[in-house]
Amino acid sequence: MLRHAGLGLCSACWQRNPDRPFVQGENLIAELDEPPGWLREFIAGLAARHCVGRTCTMISTLGRLLADAHPNHPTAVLERARRPGRSMGSLARALEDFFVEHGLALPTDQAERLAAGRRQRRIDATPAGLRPAVDSWAESMLRARQRARRAGTLPRSDHTIETALAIVRDLARFLVGEHGKQDWALVDVHDIEAFLAVLPAARRRRLIVLRQFFAFARTQRLVLVNPARGLSAREPRSFRGQTLTIDEQRTLFRRWTVDPAVHPHEALLGILALLHGAASREVRQLAVVDIDSSARTLRLGERPHPVPVDPASWSVLQRALAHRQAQRTDNPHVIVTRGTKAGRAPASTAYFSHLLDAAGVSARALRGTRLIDLVNTIDAKLVAAAFGMNPEGVLPYLADHIDQQRLPNP
Template sequence: MLTRAAGWARRMPQPPSWWADFAAHLATQRHPFYAADVIADTARLLLTTTAISPSDLLTRARQDSPQLVGALTDFFRAHGRLIPPDDPADAKAAVRRERRIEATPAPLRPEVWGFAYSLLAQRDQARQLGLRPNQLKTIEIRLDTVRDLGIHLHARGHTSWASVSTAHLEAFLAKNPARRASWLAGLRQFFSYAHRTRAVLRDPTGSVTAAQHRDFTDPL
């Protein structure tokens, strides 16, 4: 995979200073096939834009290559390359979001970073259109749900969101019937994002309802 990254670097007039670190990060955090795809897609994005700084590149990725947002954010955060917001309240909210995302098992974390950014982008868009934006607390609740699902799945051997089925979601939701409707709302949003960015081939929430299912057996 590092050889492939070097090959793409030769195609770029001037690879960004973080390119080698990015490839090394992917090699230790992600499956080689996934990492190779991320390297290729990121290189193609860099070849079509002048956005080299982490924040500018993430903005461009959200527009043109949303499947890269999670992996890029995970790397830039891990290496201290993202500048925190200026507003104190936003900065505190960003810390709370990061704490929740970092609590997600590493193999499942990049998609959660991407999901968080998509929720923030929706919030900004609503503001621009004069609509009522999602509250930052609502975003944190959604991240709580996805983090808890990630911990639940990872404990059962899952290292990819693509392996999640409806049965796995039912087992998770059965852990707390009182919060089923709230959890399901968050999971629908997350898997809609994951399907849109090709992290999953199909949305496993499609046939799940808010009504409680009794006597459900937890699958592996």
């Protein structure tokens, strides 16, 4: 078997040698005429986050970028390292995290590029005859968002814009496929009612979006009247989500606190949602610095006060932290996946959406069950203050609740 010169190692052992990235990095620095000052520290960071083979591959790619005829300041290197498409590549993500952390470059516009691609796919899926109006409406929403940012008001998020485009896309498909209409001017109130009847549970959200779209279409002289203006959502403001019985809650509690086969991430999301009404977004953004070990409290989302943690939840949290420590990551979040352990971003929304599938429950159902119990047990205003919610936001959880002690004695 061949041995690596000067080290007495066979090829297989040399491929796994932890010193290999540093040797390759020193060779790269020696080859460059003007090696960047950040290169040695960046290679050390790569070696700490990735395996030997992956680190050496990224060093080789970086060496080719630094040896070309283009400038080697951080912003230019980061831009050349980006791959076209939906993923910018492991090297570009590592460079972005390093440069941003050390103040050498600004974050890339990768998130904006991905959002633009999602918007364009929704526009392209609209039937051709109705597509120009949807495209113009998307540009109008983007301009309105820029104005809102300059004015300091609340701008539309990418998710809000994408959801609105998806609803109008579905309406356009419905008009062409079911009613044979190829022009927005031909749409009437009966078409809107038929479309809303397809998904009655989403009537309110869809109607709000359609009112906005046809108001824009009217300003553009695409329609004479807004066919959605006179329609009513007819949706009672009451909670209609799924809830769990006491026996189901006890079963899930035992699963997440006793069963060692359950993944730590599932147990943490489940127990925080079950006992503390935590949303997936709050657990997704939970960082190590949000944990106060001395007081045993957590900072969850935008809640104004720290959340005290009971012994069962604290034990589950320590198990999740032990799992995170075993990954040897610098990611600041508590829940770290294989895709995020080399960076600093939180786990994806898609990962959290399927995290409780094995338990047969959703985080929304757990949170709703906890909020209903709290709102109907103590003062709703206290619940709103503790969870950082608007007082009006907790009122739907009081619907159809009757306090038997306040009824007259028959």
